[in-house]
Amino acid sequence: MPENRVTDQPYGTYSVYSVLKTGLWVTCPRCGGMGLVTRGDGPYRFRCTRCGHVRTKELSGYRFRVQNQCPSCGRYYNITIQDRRQQTFPVLRVTCPYCGFAAPGRVEQTGKQVWYGEGGDLRQGQDPVFGFDLWFLTSFGGRPVWALNREHLAYLIGYLSAGLREKPTGRFGLRTEADTLPGFMKTAKNRDRLVRRLKELQKK
Numbered sequence: 001m002p003e004n005r006v007t008d009q010p011y012g013t014y015s016v017y018s019v020l021k022t023g024l025w026v027t028c029p030r031c032g033g034m035g036l037v038t039r040g041d042g043p044y045r046f047r048c049t050r051c052g053h054v055r056t057k058e059l060s061g062y063r064f065r066v067q068n069q070c071p072s073c074g075r076y077y078n079i080t081i082q083d084r085r086q087q088t089f090p091v092l093r094v095t096c097p098y099c100g101f102a103a104p105g106r107v108e109q110t111g112k113q114v115w116y117g118e119g120g121d122l123r124q125g126q127d128p129v130f131g132f133d134l135w136f137l138t139s140f141g142g143r144p145v146w147a148l149n150r151e152h153l154a155y156l157i158g159y160l161s162a163g164l165r166e167k168p169t170g171r172f173g174l175r176t177e178a179d180t181l182p183g184f185m186k187t188a189k190n191r192d193r194l195v196r197r198l199k200e201l202q203k204k
Contacts, residue, residue: 006162011175014152016128020044025135025149026127028053034135034204037127044129057129063110066094072101073183081107098182122146136201140194141184153201160185161195 012018023036026046033050046055064081079094081087087107095102122128125137125144136147147153159165159178167176184190 004162005164005166006158007166007168008159008176008178009155010168011177011179013177014148014155016122016148019148019152023149024127026130026132027135027137029132035132037129037132039129046130046132055130065108065110066092066105067108068094068096068103068105070096070099070101071103072096073099075099075182076179079105135204138197138201140190140197143182143184145185145194145197147198147201150202153198157195157198157202160191160198 016024020037020039023038026035026037027033028035028048028051030053031048031051033048035046035048035050035053037044037046039045043056043058046057047053064087066079066081067077068079069076073096075096075098077097079097081092086092087109089107091104092107093102093104122134125134125146126132127134134146134148136149136153138145147156155177165178167174178186185194
């Protein structure tokens with residue numbers, strides 16, 4: 001039987017920024033149904049597909065962040081700095097949200113827009129705009145695992161269950177979607193159990 005092969009997706013294919021154009025799937029806080037968070041030219045908008053509940057939100061103002069690559073686990077991360085005193089520091093020591101290693105990083109001021117970065121503010125499985133739980137949300141070994149929409153969920157299942165994983169043509173050395181996945185998801189001993197857990201989400 002031929003080995004199951006998959007070609008990875010370019011980096012950013014399933015970023016929050018990209019998914020918001022068509023709809024980020026979340027859980028409605030009012031009825032527990034599936035809702036969509038979107039953004040066009042206007043404010044961010046949430047609409048529940050079950051009860052019709054709607055919310056809108058304007059997110060503006062300068063934001064401060066430390067964007068870095070962890071020297072311990074190698075993952076890229078973005079930390080929003082809320083403390084006004086710390087926002088004045090040129091360099092700030094922050095803790096990697098994935099492995100807990102503390103490292104210095106440059107404090108940057110963003111423009112008047114929401115910056116999503118790698119994974120945005122999704123470390124707890126909530127959307128970065130309204131703070132609603134993602135619709136496709138589960139856990140593995142006490143750590144949250146999620147997908148942003150059904151297409152992203154299908155990608156995760158396909159990538160993790162493949163016997164052979166390849167980079168997109170012409171993208172040798174460039175980052176891909178798999179680079180955004182935490183190490184525990186790519187570890188061989190975890191993949192089969194993770195795929196079963198993700199397939200359970202497909203039934204929603």
